[in-house]
Amino acid sequence: MFNSIVLVKQVPDTANISGKVMKDDGTVNRSKLPAIFNHEDKVALELALRIKETYGGKVTAITMGPPRASDILRECLFMGADAVYLISDRKFAGADTLATSYVLSEAIKKIGNYDLIFAGRQAIDGDTAQVGPQTAEKLHIPQVTYVEEIISCQKDTVTIRKKIDGGYEIVEAAYPVLLTVLKDAADTRPFKAKRIMAYKNAKSLTDLEGMTEGNSLLYTDKLVHEYEEKNLFIPTFTMDELKLDPERCGVKGSPTKVFKIESVVLAGGNHIKIDATKTGIGNLIDQLMADHIFG
Amino acid sequence: MNKLSNEVWVFIEQRNGKAADVSFELLSKGHKLALNMGGVLKAVIIGDKVKEIAKETFKYGVSEALVVEHPGLLAYKTMPYSRIMNKLVNEAKPRIVLFGATIIGRDLAPRVASNTKSGLTADCTELKIESIKYLGKEFKDLLMQIRPAFGGNIIATIITPDNPTQIATVREGVMEKHLSTATKEIKITEIPYIPDPTDELVKIIEQHREESKINLKAASIIVSGGYGLGTRENFKLIYDLAHTIGGEVAGSRAAVDAGFIPPERQVGQTGVTVRPKLYIAIGISGAIQHRAGMQEANKIIAINNDPDAPIFGVSHYGIVGDAAEVIPNFIEAYKQKLK
Numbered sequence: 001m002f003n004s005i006v007l008v009k010q011v012p013d014t015a016n017i018s019g020k021v022m023k024d025d026g027t028v029n030r031s032k033l034p035a036i037f038n039h040e041d042k043v044a045l046e047l048a049l050r051i052k053e054t055y056g057g058k059v060t061a062i063t064m065g066p067p068r069a070s071d072i073l074r075e076c077l078f079m080g081a082d083a084v085y086l087i088s089d090r091k092f093a094g095a096d097t098l099a100t101s102y103v104l105s106e107a108i109k110k111i112g113n114y115d116l117i118f119a120g121r122q123a124i125d126g127d128t129a130q131v132g133p134q135t136a137e138k139l140h141i142p143q144v145t146y147v148e149e150i151i152s153c154q155k156d157t158v159t160i161r162k163k164i165d166g167g168y169e170i171v172e173a174a175y176p177v178l179l180t181v182l183k184d185a186a187d188t189r190p191f192k193a194k195r196i197m198a199y200k201n202a203k204s205l206t207d208l209e210g211m212t213e214g215n216s217l218l219y220t221d222k223l224v225h226e227y228e229e230k231n232l233f234i235p236t237f238t239m240d241e242l243k244l245d246p247e248r249c250g251v252k253g254s255p256t257k258v259f260k261i262e263s264v265v266l267a268g269g270n271h272i273k274i275d276a277t278k279t280g281i282g283n284l285i286d287q288l289m290a291d292h293i294f295g
Numbered sequence: 296m297n298k299l300s301n302e303v304w305v306f307i308e309q310r311n312g313k314a315a316d317v318s319f320e321l322l323s324k325g326h327k328l329a330l331n332m333g334g335v336l337k338a339v340i341i342g343d344k345v346k347e348i349a350k351e352t353f354k355y356g357v358s359e360a361l362v363v364e365h366p367g368l369l370a371y372k373t374m375p376y377s378r379i380m381n382k383l384v385n386e387a388k389p390r391i392v393l394f395g396a397t398i399i400g401r402d403l404a405p406r407v408a409s410n411t412k413s414g415l416t417a418d419c420t421e422l423k424i425e426s427i428k429y430l431g432k433e434f435k436d437l438l439m440q441i442r443p444a445f446g447g448n449i450i451a452t453i454i455t456p457d458n459p460t461q462i463a464t465v466r467e468g469v470m471e472k473h474l475s476t477a478t479k480e481i482k483i484t485e486i487p488y489i490p491d492p493t494d495e496l497v498k499i500i501e502q503h504r505e506e507s508k509i510n511l512k513a514a515s516i517i518v519s520g521g522y523g524l525g526t527r528e529n530f531k532l533i534y535d536l537a538h539t540i541g542g543e544v545a546g547s548r549a550a551v552d553a554g555f556i557p558p559e560r561q562v563g564q565t566g567v568t569v570r571p572k573l574y575i576a577i578g579i580s581g582a583i584q585h586r587a588g589m590q591e592a593n594k595i596i597a598i599n600n601d602p603d604a605p606i607f608g609v610s611h612y613g614i615v616g617d618a619a620e621v622i623p624n625f626i627e628a629y630k631q632k633l634k
Contacts, residue, residue, distance in 0.1 A: 014445055101409055125445060127565055128417040129401045133373075134409035142374050142496040145402045159500070165310065165398045167504035173497040255414035259429060259439070260452040271597070271607055276616030282628040284596070284612055293516070293573045293594060294540065295633055 001056040002153055002175070004048035005108055007119040007135070008041040008061050008076060010069040014124050037072040039183055040120025042079075046186045047150055047179075048118045049080045055153055058082045060111060064092060064103055067206035073234055077199035078191035085111065086204045089238040091250050097126075099253035101134035106242045108139060116158065117178040121146060129180065136178040144173050147181040203227055204234040299459055301334030302389040306380065307348060308399050309340065310371075310504070314348045317395035317467035319355060324422060324470040325393055326356030331424040332436040334390065337361060339383065341376055343369040349483050356475035358482065365488040370502065371399045375494040377406040383486070384411045388459040391438055393422075396464035408462050414455025415462045416440035418564055420469055420587045429456055438463065443564045443583040450583055468512050468568035469587075509543070509559050515572045516542030519562055519589070522549035523578025523599060524618055530555040532622040533577060539626045545569070547579045563588035577618050581606025598622075 012033035048059045061076035063069050064087040073084040087107050095103070108117065117136070122129035129145070136143035146163040153159075157172045163182060203211075208223045227233040239249055247253060274284045289295045303325045308315040322338065329336040338352040338360045349360040363379050384392060384407055392407070394400035396418050408415035421441040427434050437454055438461040444451040455461040511517065518540070520533035530550070537544045546556040548563055562569055564587040574592035579585060581597070581604055589595070590609045597610035598621050607613045614621055 012445075097405070097415065098408060098412065126417075128405075128415075130405040130408070130415060130417060133402060133405035137377065137406040137409035142493070143402070143406075144373075144497060146398055163398060164502070164504065165315075166507055167502070169499055169503070170501040171497050171499050177497070255412065255455045255458040256416055256440075256453050257429070257456060258451055259427065259454040261444075262450045262452075271610040271613040274596075274612050274614045276614050276621050276624065278624045278628045281614070281621070281625050282632060284614075285628055285632045288573065288594070289632065291594070294629075 002051055002115040003058045003113055004051060004060070004116045004118055005111060005114045006041070006045045006048045006059065006061045006076070006081070007104060007117065007132070008045060008063045008072055009038045009120075009123045010035050010063065010065050010072045011038045011123050011125045012036075035068065035071065037075055038120055038123045040122065040181060042075075042120075042188045043183055043186050044118035044120050044179075044181045045076055045079055045081065046188045047147075047181055048116065049189070050186070051116065051150065051153060052080075052082075057115070060084070060114075062087060062104070062107055062111070064088070064095075064100060064107075067204065070202075070204040070207055070234055073204075074199055074202050075191065077202055078195045079189060080192070080195065084202075085235050085237055087237045087242075088204075088206070089249075091239045091246060094251035094254060095249065096254035096256045097128055097130040097134055098255055099249055101131050101138055102248045102253060103242070103244060104131065105135050105138035106244055107237050108135070110237065110242060115175040117141075117176065119178070119180050121180045121182055132178060132180040139176075139178070141176050141178055142173055143178045143180070144171055145180045147179045148185055150179075150185075199232065202232045202234050205236045207234075300388050300390045301329075301332060302337055302387065303329040303332075303334055303391045304337050304339055304384075304389040304393070305352075306392065306394045306400070306403070307338050307340040307352060308371075308395050308397060309342045309345055309348055312342065312344065312348070312369075314351065315395055315397065315467070316472065317397060317400075317465070319352075320467065320470040320472045321393045321395060321465060322352055322355035322357060323473050323475075324465070325391070326475055328391060328422060328424055328438070329356070332390070335359070337389070339363075339380070341368055341379055343367075346483060350481055353479045353481050354474050356477060356479065358479055360481075360483045361486055362483055363486045363488050365490075367490060367494065368488060370499055371403075372494065372497060372499065373402055373406065374496055375488075375491070376403055377410070378491060378493070379486075379488070380407045381410040384413070384460060390459070390461065392460060392462045394462070394464045396466045400464050404462055404464050411460060413458050413460040413462050414453075415464075416442060416453045416455075417464050418442055419463045419465050420564055420568075422463060422465070422470075427454070429454065432456070437461075443587055466564070466566075466568060507559060511543055511545055511560065511562065511567045511569050514543035514569070516540060516575075517545050517562070517569055517571045517573070517589075517592075518542045518575045518577070519545040519547065519579060520550055520555065520577050520618075521547040521579030521585075522553055523580065523601075524550070524555065525578075527555055529619060532618060536575070536577075536622050536626055539629055542573070542575070547582075547585045576606050576610070577622065579606050580604050581609065
């Protein structure tokens, strides 16, 4: 039996940025972008679920993000996660990878009882691949990054194929260990209809507060209780609940700062226009031959 | 606050006793940074029998090489390497530490940043020293860490204003390698390795490594395709053209994501940076992330059916048209001229 914690992230769909989401100052208006489940994190969840199905155990998915990140936690439930936690607090806003890994590592300590921690190699909005290793360091546990395949789990070790520069390695890691996985490590399963029916109404505290807007706090408490009874309540960890040091969270806890952002606008430029015809291209080839690039 | 260090460190990555190219590129850049802030450049080499590598670093302006040698350190392993680096960085608090953005560098640098609570910026495409004003405060000789961000749609300058150590990673090929003219006396400082039980938590059972047959950096002509090709079928045209004119095949990140080409052939900030004699970009819109990897090519030809595609902005020659028609025309015209 192996218990896994999976780190997942909701990311803006950076592959589909259009002019509409750019602000006048050239920065990106994140709230206008569609938010999606970071694909490599989904692959990480898939691997955790397969281990549970083969060896038994429990799969817990956690995400740090704004309230709407509960969307991907519901998706984790649809795929088969046993428990999910939203880690959310206004004071986490503006966190860089160091501050994020601090919060995640403390949340993992609170959940406890894990053999494996899974994460995607990197998230598509920053492509840094830093949060996994930074979290492992804070937990004082080893890591295996760029996982291509989990070969087998033994009692004390897990055997893994990982990518290295120019090849691959087979490694054996002792538990607990943190793994960051590549997108080709597994095909993710579709959501199960039965689980969608069961969990589509799972709600976090903020979700429920939204439902009771204008009503009394008492009513929210009652709703929370009701959803807990039905096993549809997504618990939220805040800064206070995790007893975190405010100096290490959010902007304050982030050593890196964005000093400047430029969006480089490129117009047509001064290039020479070449006709798409054989003659036009032929002339271009003559030019390149004269420049000793061809021939 | 204690006086800040004036040292620039480069982690020298070695595989089977051979130093990675990116490490020398970083030394070349690191030397410039050190000069600009009135500091010194140091190399850190961990491995087994790596003194020859250490000696080589002095050709790039290194003042001192810190060497940690032990048979158990022959191959890179996260736990001992990060333990050693953490200790060295915590003790000396170098002002700047640079790592290659290789698989090893991306495994190691975050652990060091996490342990030493330093700022870390990944995949920088430019690094420079500047004195700036930030939030009303003056900062002298700060490292400007410049990188495309947000899926490569904008360029961000990242700083680490308030911490003693600024850490950055850079992809191979981004910085240019050049020997330093100033000859430095060789000073190698050996640092003892004390094994720890945690070093054995992850064991390497087998290692397979092949010299990559793909060498985009060395290619003088590159034909590169993007998502605009639409299908894998159409992407074959890229291979046909490359074959005809004797070029290497490459692609944009979107082409890799779509499965048109393997990741080893990706040009751009998160791929390879190339400087060929000729770069032909076909069906590539020209996001910053891609341009970062090819805009220094000697000549650039862009082929795109969108006349407003940003790629034309960095091109010398532009052909507006459908790749499925333009490429066969190109191949035929070439064969006629050079038969």
